Amino acid sequence: MNAQAIKLEVFADYVCPWCYLGNAVVEKLQTRFLLEVKRSPFPLHASTPKEGLLLSELLRGVDLTSVHQRLYALMDELGLEYGPRDKTYNSRLAQELGLWADTQNGGDKLHSLLYRRYFVHNGNLAEPAVLLATVAEAGLDVAAAQQVLEQRSFRAACDEAWERARRFQITGVPTFSAGGYQFSGFHPLEEMEKFIRFLQEKTSA
Numbered sequence: 001m002n003a004q005a006i007k008l009e010v011f012a013d014y015v016c017p018w019c020y021l022g023n024a025v026v027e028k029l030q031t032r033f034l035l036e037v038k039r040s041p042f043p044l045h046a047s048t049p050k051e052g053l054l055l056s057e058l059l060r061g062v063d064l065t066s067v068h069q070r071l072y073a074l075m076d077e078l079g080l081e082y083g084p085r086d087k088t089y090n091s092r093l094a095q096e097l098g099l100w101a102d103t104q105n106g107g108d109k110l111h112s113l114l115y116r117r118y119f120v121h122n123g124n125l126a127e128p129a130v131l132l133a134t135v136a137e138a139g140l141d142v143a144a145a146q147q148v149l150e151q152r153s154f155r156a157a158c159d160e161a162w163e164r165a166r167r168f169q170i171t172g173v174p175t176f177s178a179g180g181y182q183f184s185g186f187h188p189l190e191e192m193e194k195f196i197r198f199l200q201e202k203t204s205a
Contacts, residue, residue, distance in 0.1 A: 005034045006199050009177040011165050013044035014091045014098070014125055017071050018186040020115045022174035024078040025189050027112070033196050039102065039111055040161040041095035042173045045088055050126040052087035074186075085122040094125040096154040097135070097145060099161070110138040179203065 010026060012019035026037060045058065055064060075082050094114050101107030113134050117123035123130045128149050135145040148154060168177065176183040176195065179202055183195045 003034050003200075004203055005036045006178055006196060006203065007036045007038065008196075008199075009038045009040055011040050011042040011161075011168075011170055011175040011177065012173045013042050014094050014111075014114045015048075015088050015118055016044050016173050017119065019174045020080065020119050021071075021074055021078060021186050022176075023112060023115055024080055025187070025192050028078075028189055029192055029196060032193070033200075035196070037108075039098065040164065041091075041098065041158055042165050042170065042175075043162050044091075044173060046090075046092065048088055048090040048126075050090055050124075052089045052124060052126070054087055056086070058088055078189075081116065081120045083120045083122060085119065087122070087124075089118065089124045090126040092126070092158070093128065093149060094131055095161075096152065096158045097131055097148060099154045099157045100145065100148045101135075101138070101140060104140055104144075107138070107140060110135065110140060113138050 008026070010022070012022060014020075026035075029035060030037065045053070048058075059067075072082060098111055098114060101110035114125065114131075117130060117134045118125055123134075125131065128146070131149065132142050132146055136142050165175075168175075168182065170182070170184070172184060174184075174186060176192075178199050181199065181202075183192075187195070
């Protein structure tokens with residue numbers, strides 16, 4: 001009997017450092033387990049202006065140096081690149097574009113590239129030019145992507161994902177959902193493997 005794929009829905013935001021880490025863990029899991037991964041957008045900082053918001057303003061009173069040191073250590077462990085960044089950006093258009101990419105052959109690679117565009121290159125994910133450059137890097141149809149951005153043709157799909165997150169009472173990301181179970185927050189690869197094995201046991205029971 002063939003093993004049944006685990007359908008894993010990942011709620012995340014491209015400007016969330018814990019989601020960047022979680023995405024890397026999911027990619028490693030995909031090499032070890034039979035997974036059907038559905039990436040769903042989450043409105044982490046939906047009111048962020050297009051020009052961005054300083055992290056020092058967003059996270060007033062937080063020791064950003066200490067936080068970044070912890071994040072960079074975890075990124076190093078996972079082999080992730082990163083660069084200096086002092087702002088967060090509105091990721092709504094990037095999220096709509098990510099949903100479009102999931103309908104394209106080979107579109108899955110866009111997700112990791114959008115994370116890299118922000119965390120490595122400090123790219124403003126609210127700028128269409130930045131997004132289209134990332135689409136080109138992924139080898140996807142830039143003209144089609146531009147049409148998606150101009151017509152906002154995946155606006156409803158993004159709204160639906162945000163609403164589903166609300167129904168699931170998700171308040172932070174990344175959140176991993178499968179088989180009626182949720183696992184929230186960033187977890188090391190070993191912990192995520194335990195979660196997947198738990199799901200496999202429930203599926204085969």
